[in-house]
Amino acid sequence: MRAKSPVRPGVLSGVRVLDFTWKTVGPWVPRLLTHYGAEVIHVERAGGWDDHRYNATPSIVSDAPQAAQLPGMKKVYADPQFNTLRDEAPAAQSPGQKKLYAAPYFNTLHHGKLAISLNTRSPEGLKIVERLIGICDALVENFSAEVLPNWGLTWERIHELNAKLIYMSASGFGHTGDWKGYRSFGPTAAAQSGLSLASGLPGKPPAGWGFSYLDVMGGWMGGLALMQGLLKAKKTGKGFYIDYSVTEGAMSMLGTYLLDYQVNGRRTRRPDFPPGNRSVFPALAPHNTYRCAGMDRVGQDWWIFIACETQPQFEALCALMGQPQLALDPKFATNEARVAHQDELDAIIGRWTRPRRRYDIMRQCQGAGIVAAVVQSAEDRVEYDPQLQHREMHPIIDHPELGDFAYEGYPVKMSRTPAFVHGRAPTLGEHNQYVYGELLGMSETQIASLREHGVI
Amino acid sequence: MSGVYEGYTVVELADRRNQWAGKLLADGGARVIQIEPIQGSPGRWCGPFVDDKVDPERCLDYWWYNTSKQSVALDLARKPAQDLLLRLLAQADIFLESTPPGTLAKLGLDYACVAANRGLIYASLTDFGQDGPWRDLQMNDAAHLALGGQMASSGYSDPKETPIGGHGHQSWHMGCAFVLHGITVALYERMSSGEGQYIDVSIHDACAIGTEAAVPQWMYYGSTMNRQTGMHANPKRQPPLQLPTADGKYMIAVMQNFGPRVWDRLIKWMDEKCVTGELHDPKYQDEAYRMSEYRTGTVVRDAIARLIAASNGEECFHRAQSYGISWGLVHAAEENYDIPHYQQRNYWRSIEHPDIGRALPYPRGPVACDAIQIEPRCRAPRLGEHTQQVLQQDLGLSAQDLASLTASGAIR
Numbered sequence: 001m002r003a004k005s006p007v008r009p010g011v012l013s014g015v016r017v018l019d020f021t022w023k024t025v026g027p028w029v030p031r032l033l034t035h036y037g038a039e040v041i042h043v044e045r046a047g048g049w050d051d052h053r054y055n056a057t058p059s060i061v062s063d064a065p066q067a068a069q070l071p072g073m074k075k076v077y078a079d080p081q082f083n084t085l086r087d088e089a090p091a092a093q094s095p096g097q098k099k100l101y102a103a104p105y106f107n108t109l110h111h112g113k114l115a116i117s118l119n120t121r122s123p124e125g126l127k128i129v130e131r132l133i134g135i136c137d138a139l140v141e142n143f144s145a146e147v148l149p150n151w152g153l154t155w156e157r158i159h160e161l162n163a164k165l166i167y168m169s170a171s172g173f174g175h176t177g178d179w180k181g182y183r184s185f186g187p188t189a190a191a192q193s194g195l196s197l198a199s200g201l202p203g204k205p206p207a208g209w210g211f212s213y214l215d216v217m218g219g220w221m222g223g224l225a226l227m228q229g230l231l232k233a234k235k236t237g238k239g240f241y242i243d244y245s246v247t248e249g250a251m252s253m254l255g256t257y258l259l260d261y262q263v264n265g266r267r268t269r270r271p272d273f274p275p276g277n278r279s280v281f282p283a284l285a286p287h288n289t290y291r292c293a294g295m296d297r298v299g300q301d302w303w304i305f306i307a308c309e310t311q312p313q314f315e316a317l318c319a320l321m322g323q324p325q326l327a328l329d330p331k332f333a334t335n336e337a338r339v340a341h342q343d344e345l346d347a348i349i350g351r352w353t354r355p356r357r358r359y360d361i362m363r364q365c366q367g368a369g370i371v372a373a374v375v376q377s378a379e380d381r382v383e384y385d386p387q388l389q390h391r392e393m394h395p396i397i398d399h400p401e402l403g404d405f406a407y408e409g410y411p412v413k414m415s416r417t418p419a420f421v422h423g424r425a426p427t428l429g430e431h432n433q434y435v436y437g438e439l440l441g442m443s444e445t446q447i448a449s450l451r452e453h454g455v456i
Numbered sequence: 457m458s459g460v461y462e463g464y465t466v467v468e469l470a471d472r473r474n475q476w477a478g479k480l481l482a483d484g485g486a487r488v489i490q491i492e493p494i495q496g497s498p499g500r501w502c503g504p505f506v507d508d509k510v511d512p513e514r515c516l517d518y519w520w521y522n523t524s525k526q527s528v529a530l531d532l533a534r535k536p537a538q539d540l541l542l543r544l545l546a547q548a549d550i551f552l553e554s555t556p557p558g559t560l561a562k563l564g565l566d567y568a569c570v571a572a573n574r575g576l577i578y579a580s581l582t583d584f585g586q587d588g589p590w591r592d593l594q595m596n597d598a599a600h601l602a603l604g605g606q607m608a609s610s611g612y613s614d615p616k617e618t619p620i621g622g623h624g625h626q627s628w629h630m631g632c633a634f635v636l637h638g639i640t641v642a643l644y645e646r647m648s649s650g651e652g653q654y655i656d657v658s659i660h661d662a663c664a665i666g667t668e669a670a671v672p673q674w675m676y677y678g679s680t681m682n683r684q685t686g687m688h689a690n691p692k693r694q695p696p697l698q699l700p701t702a703d704g705k706y707m708i709a710v711m712q713n714f715g716p717r718v719w720d721r722l723i724k725w726m727d728e729k730c731v732t733g734e735l736h737d738p739k740y741q742d743e744a745y746r747m748s749e750y751r752t753g754t755v756v757r758d759a760i761a762r763l764i765a766a767s768n769g770e771e772c773f774h775r776a777q778s779y780g781i782s783w784g785l786v787h788a789a790e791e792n793y794d795i796p797h798y799q800q801r802n803y804w805r806s807i808e809h810p811d812i813g814r815a816l817p818y819p820r821g822p823v824a825c826d827a828i829q830i831e832p833r834c835r836a837p838r839l840g841e842h843t844q845q846v847l848q849q850d851l852g853l854s855a856q857d858l859a860s861l862t863a864s865g866a867i868r
Contacts, residue, residue: 011641011642011644011645012641012644024668032637036641104669104672104673104675104676104677105669105672107672108669108671108672172782173797174801174824176800176801176824177796177797177798177800177801178796178797178800179777179797181777182777182782183777183780183781183782184782184784185710185782187686187687187688187697187708187710187784188708188710188782188783188784189784190708190784191706191707191708191784191785191786191787192784192785192787193787193789193792194787194788194789194790194791194792195622195624195789196686196706196708196786197786197787197788197789198622198623198624198789199610199620199621199622199623200620201612201617201618201620204612205685205686205698205700205706206686206698206706206786207610207611207612207620207622207685207686208610208685208686208687208698208708209606209610209622210609210610210611210681210683210684210687210688210689211605211606211609211610211666211667211668211670211689212668212688213606213622213626213666215668216666216667216668217626217629217630217633217666220630220633220634220637220666221633221822221823222822222823223637224633224636224637224640224822225822225823225825225828227637227640227641227644228460228484228640228828228830229460229825229827229828230644231460231640231643231644232460232827232828233827234644234647235647236827238827240825240826240827241825242823242824242825242827242828243823243824243825244822244823244824244825245801245823245824248798248801248803248819248820248822248823248824249822249823251789251792251798251803251819252819252820252821252822253476253624253626253629254624254789254819255520255521255818255819256504256516256517256520256521256624257624257789257790258520258789258790258792258793258817258818258819259516259519259520259816259818260504260516261789261790261793262816262817263506263507263516263812263816264504264506264507264508264516266504267788267790268788268789268790269788269790269791274622274623275623276618276620277598277607277618277620277621279598280623281502281503281504281517282501282502282503283503287598289602289607289618289619289621291618296680297680298615298680298681298682298691299615300615300619300680300682300683301615301616303602303607303618303619304602305598305599305601305602305603305607305621307596307598307599309596313594366593366594369594370594371594371595371596371599372594372599373593373595373599373600373602373603374602374603375602375603375607375608375619376602376603376604376605376608377605377608377670377674377680377681378605378608378667378670378671378673378674378675378680378681379674379680380605380608381604381605381664381671382671382674382675385603385664386588386589386590387584387588387589387590387591387658387660388660388661388664390587390588390589391584391585391587391588391658391661393661393664393665405675406675408664408665408671408672409661409665410665411634411657411658411661411662411664411665412634412635412637412638412641412655412657413585413655413656413657414638414641414642414653414654414655415567415653415654415655415656416651416653416654417641417642417645417653419638419641
């Protein structure tokens with residue numbers, strides 16, 4: 001008899017994924033499948049827990065000499081406290097409130113998954129990994145290239161254990177080639193690929209991608225490849241290996257620059273690139289961010305992005321600014337002239353926006369058909385953005401400790417088989433009983449013994 | 457060739473927002489028929505161009521985003537062209553479109569009008585989706601990075617400096633990733649049910665969940681992110697991680713491993729460059745101490761900055777990586793062509809371009825996998841290159857039909 005899955009049914013019901021991911025880019029990959037009802041089993045080390053469970057605040061990772069040393073792990077407080085709610089700051093200091101699983105980023109990245117604990121360094125633990133491979137459709141990991149082979153789990157061995165299984169390794173540089181042993185994080189992959197150098201002001205250091213584009217998009221591309229893998233395997237019934245290099249994924253989003261170099265010899269390492277928020281191809285002006293009235297909670301000014309892509313848009317902007325004669329000035333009368341004089345033009349627009357409120361400017365500009373968008377923070381999007389509210393992009397979900405709490409939504413609206421956000425992140429080892437007991441058919445005694453021996 | 461999308465026919469309405477999604481479908485083996493306006497896709501007019509001469513047949517951005525596709529040029533303002541598109545959709549597997557909401561309904565081409573093709577997956581990738589108060593706002597790629605939250609987390613540590621949106625159509629890429637998730641899962645489901653469906657993806661929604669920890673930081677702590685030069689935005693201001701090298705480049709010096717193996721080699725390297733300073737003090741032999749000092753102090757960080765400033769970028773990258781330290785070097789995209797690692801991994805695909813008399817090396821798709829095989833298969837089409845072929849073979853039009861449609865301006 002098939003065990004009843006704890007996950008909500010969806011298009012991918014019946015698909016089971018073994019998830020050895022950690023950090024950020026890896027966890028996104030299988031998480032995307034949870035929106036379609038796949039059963040994703042997230043494996044955490046017995047006696048330890050996922051990085052993001054304790055990376056909740058800088059204070060969690062110990063800086064103190066009295067920190068307990070747990071075997072094989074980073075030093076963490078023996079009794080970590082998690083500051084889970086903004087109104088509960090003192091909770092970080094008050095003992096007795098363990099909220100291991102409520103760490104914000106873990107709760108975001110792993111929601112909808114199942115969690116088991118397993119000591120993969122023990123022979124018994126590895127046997128269990130092999131049995132799990134036998135009952136899963138996909139295995140995803142983002143360790144360094146040597147980790148799984150060190151466990152004895154080469155692709156050949158994995159394929160032998162389950163010929164239908166798709167194995168995806170998500171790594172910085174891929175699992176072949178000179179750099180297969182090299183390690184990376186989102187920002188290093190952005191640097192290596194050329195992405196970082198496509199973001200910033202001319203003459204200044206690269207600004208990079210502070211929202212950590214590759215930690216996010218890297219996961220979304222990996223998730224896509226996993227879905228593609230499932231589609232292919234559904235057709236052929238055969239498993240295969242997907243070697244996903246995040247850096248290569250990033251390079252595949254820079255094709256225009258690569259062709260420009262090949263054909264025109266134009267490099268992205270050049271004095272006038274990156275061009276800040278201006279547009280080079282096509283050359284357009286105005287196309288920039290402008291300072292508005294006010295600043296955020298940490299003292300950063302508020303900004304708005306404005307662009308005119310057509311002559312009527314520019315004329316409308318001049319009228320809005322109360323300077324209709326600008327559109328007749330030879331320096332600004334055509335797009336070509338505006339591009340040539342954009343420092344001066346940006347200064348004029350900046351003087352207009354500076355004392356004005358950002359959402360007022362956006363409303364007025366958009367009302368006149370001009371491209372205008374407030375540089376929105378997370379607070380702006382969660383608390384104000386009427387579009388995201390309308391699209392229900394921050395759904396409320398129940399959580400045993402947090403109670404009803406808002407989560408980030410999933411942006412694919414399907415008419416006949418809706419995707420969903422069906423859960424909070426699992427607590428530590430929450431699904432040991434389901435996975436070991438029901439899926440692997442172990443008895444209570446066996447499970448207790450494994451627990452006693454530190455295997456689970 | 458055995459691409460994952462082999463056997464599917466896609467009709468794509470040319471637009472700069474969706475063309476990457478169409479490209480990955482085409483590179484993955486689908487037959488993608490891009491319907492262009494008579495004057496060409498907007499993607500043909502943005503540049504850069506070959507030799508910087510404006511020419512819709514020689515736009516490199518278009519070349520990149522439209523590999524492996526076919527081009528059919530139709531004037532959809534005309535009824536006969538609308539009928540042709542309707543007939544193409546009647547036999548397609550996937551329709552990919554990015555018109556402003558309501559546009560296609562006026563032309564009799566909305567989902568309800570074509571749903572008689574039960575298997576059709578009709579995917580709309582638009583700025584804000586099909587509904588909501590901001591649905592009809594004017595946007596472009598950079599505007600999405602502003603409104604979606606990317607800019608608020610990217611830029612410089614100086615709080616007076618402007619937020620920065622990176623280049624390369626990244627908000628459109630984010631939207632495309634999700635529309636492809638929807639299409640791929642819908643194809644998977646269709647294998648069982650035989651039924652297609654309608655998919656509505658908003659680029660704004662996609663960007664809004666793409667800011668990593670910014671939203672949870674706000675929701676759980678009420679924290680606001682500080683922009684930081686070349687590194688993650690963070691609720692707390694942190695010391696710089698993007699450090700200048702001796703040869704004028706930048707390292708991303710993320711330091712996470714303070715174990716003895718890594719540390720001893722790092723110190724030896726510092727000794728070579730004479731930058732170790734007080735790290736010779738025995739207290740740094742204690743892993744917990746040096747890790748703690750790194751997190752809260754400046755001694756370890758300053759020594760690392762001196763080390764990087766005394767080393768060339770390439771040396772720094774390879775040496776650190778060989779020690780198990782995951783530092784990265786800020787490369788230019790074009791510098792990747794010279795790196796043997798990517799050649800060893802067979803990353804580049806040679807695509808013939810008879811117009812310029814040579815082949816160009818294109819990146820393959822994001823993953824190395826023979827079973828999925830997403831990679832450029834041939835150059836982007838010329839405007840209307842496949843109009844006749846598609847209308848004749850797919851719809852059975854005669855030479856006479858084609859001539860009269862061409863004469864009336866409905867096709868090109």
